[in-house]
Amino acid sequence: MTATLFESAVNRIDANAFEIQETFGGLRRVSPGSQRRSPQYMARLLEVEQFMDEIRTGRRHVNHFSEAMSTSDFPLMFADSLDRQLYAAYEGITPVWQNYARAATVNSFLTVKRFATSGIRGRLKKVNELAEFERRSQSEKVYEYGVDKYEAGFALSWEAMINDDLDAFVRLPQDLAQSATDSEDAFVTELFCDNSGPHASHYTVDNNNILTGNPPLSRDSLQAGITLLMKRKDERGNPIAIRGVRLVVGTGLLLTAQEIIDTSEYHVVDGTGNVRVIRGNGVAAGLTIDHNNWIDSIATTANADTSWWLFAAPSGVRPALEFGRLRGYEAPALFEKVPDTRRIGGGEEPYSFDTEASEKKIKHVYGGTFVDERMTIASNGSGS
Template sequence: MTDLTTLPDEGTRPAAEATPAWLKEGAGQGIRSLRARRQADPNYGGRLVEAARLYQRACHGDRRALIDFEEAMTTSDFGLLFADILDKQLLGAYQDWPSTWQMYTRRGTVRDFRPVKRFALDGAASTLDEVPERGEYPEAALIASEYEYRVTKRGRRLDWTWEMRVNDDLDAFRELPIILGRAAKMTEDKFVTGLYASASGPNSTFFSAGHGNVVTGNPALSVEALEVAMTVLASQRDSDGNPIFIDNLVLVVPPALEVVANNILNAVQIDAATGGGDGTGHNQLRVNNWLARRVSVVVNPWLPIVSATANGNTSWYLIAQTMAGRPAMEVGFLRGYEQPQVFVKAPDSLRVGGGMAAVEDGDFETDAIRHKVRHVLGGVLMDYKMAVASNGTGTP
């Protein structure tokens, strides 16, 4: 189980080093959106650390700490502290869950839910013309490509009961943020995969003969096929007919091709029949594996799920890394809400002796306790010249 106090916004710290400065760091938003007041309160950080340590001891089976924790939950101040603790756990689980789409997808932010436009300029990058004395400088045309997308809300609600909380001795509390954080990260992964992959393999609108970004013959992944893919990608030209320089590439494969991909890129040497050999083992070139310096492997477990109809285990993609300046795709997040948020339904009952009931007592009718997570994102495919794909079937 993940330790609560190893889930700060940046880096990790053991429980003994959980300082007010760390717990007051402000990525994401608290359940009750009171961050400004908390930041201004010099005592809030110390109380938050104290609450975190009490919660940690209760989760580890300290019965006295559990009793103190349940008694503390009847106070409104501790409820606010505990809300921030859950928020930190959610954010930590979200950040710790492995994800690699950022290696080949540009990350952006948008202001609201309305469609947002992205523009890419091409042209005017060809070699400069010679200008004679007193001659007029020639004018070049810029070609603008326009892309549009909008972000949408994603979320889930979890209902559980007061009896479950009592029986589990806080295990449900401890698991809830982790489950929701992982769900948010997996939502991103599946969404990005669905941009460039379809039910039957590579997205045929983006990867097409017209775009010139399909590996010739759709070969299965091999050294020779990777060579063809790199040649196809290098043959792309900008609107002026100039070459497009790409330093680093990402090879995206399903789990079924993980061994093949890593064997290719981690081989110490490659015996090449081309460039002087005859293909029968005579006069072959033996070269150091320079591909490992140009290509990184990303194993995407969502590929066989998204491409469930056909070719999910054979399709592979070669995509330029985002620093190339012409992204193949972009994923955008709503400004101020770039990370998932967790919410808890406020109690709707009063104690007979006075005061609001604790959230953990559940609602008035059924003792149900309700949490939800919200995540906002969207995206679009952009420059087809920065990616090439093969469905791996060997069929053109």
């Protein structure tokens, strides 16, 4: 039975246009005398009429209705499910760049300069009687970077807002805010990571900040990296104080790094076969792990799963990295286009007069640079 036949049948019943027995099964007309002589037929006829009346008035249960007619008879009525729900958004990534990069504030879009001086500090030299003392000169180095404006937004039509019975668009501003957080973390990651792992412009043999042989992450290689970082000296050979070390890894090394830190006892066999028990792991003191999710996206080679970095805590005098935001816009700013639609008689609507779209956007201003290569150590973990 088609939907057209069903609707036609109901309309004809309402209008009392014909006898109901002609509606179902092509029953032939019978004389009143014959009907009186067939009480079973009259009972069935009354049952059908009652069934149709209950369907029309909504008193018949839906499962009875489905038995009479399948959903294929009503492709429009049953096309959309009545059980609909909106999945929650993916959980945003917690930024970690503040743990190994210094945050700064700049005053404008002009290039900012950061100066580093050295040369005066050093051990005093013995001066003989009437001899000249050492006159030291100061050297300086400048670091420059500028901030840029980054934006994103969306526009929703009036019809889309009306049809949003699941409140799917309510969370869109929150998604924009998370986009700003993601952009910061990805930007800082690109300062020290390229598609092959440790950024080739900053991690070099000449800078003495790439471990020899690019060893995989292990207790021994981690110990070697921390030792090299702790032994850093300035231009005059003065030791540099390292207050804390951050181990930065991608997802591929997270469990390995955690296992090294959590190990509480090592058994070491020396050359004579004696077993030496080491309490503690020897590297956990002053070391913290930072899981950087963006390494997996920025390093596009196999090194993404094997590269690891060590950073001196940015609380020191000179950090490895600096990330700056524009003064007055330190936090991302959300904007909404001023509506230009007003009903006659009063009342504004938050939509464009021409397109009936509602527009929102987010703006964030930031920049940064690599500062001091001595404040970091890295290995791509390839073993070569």
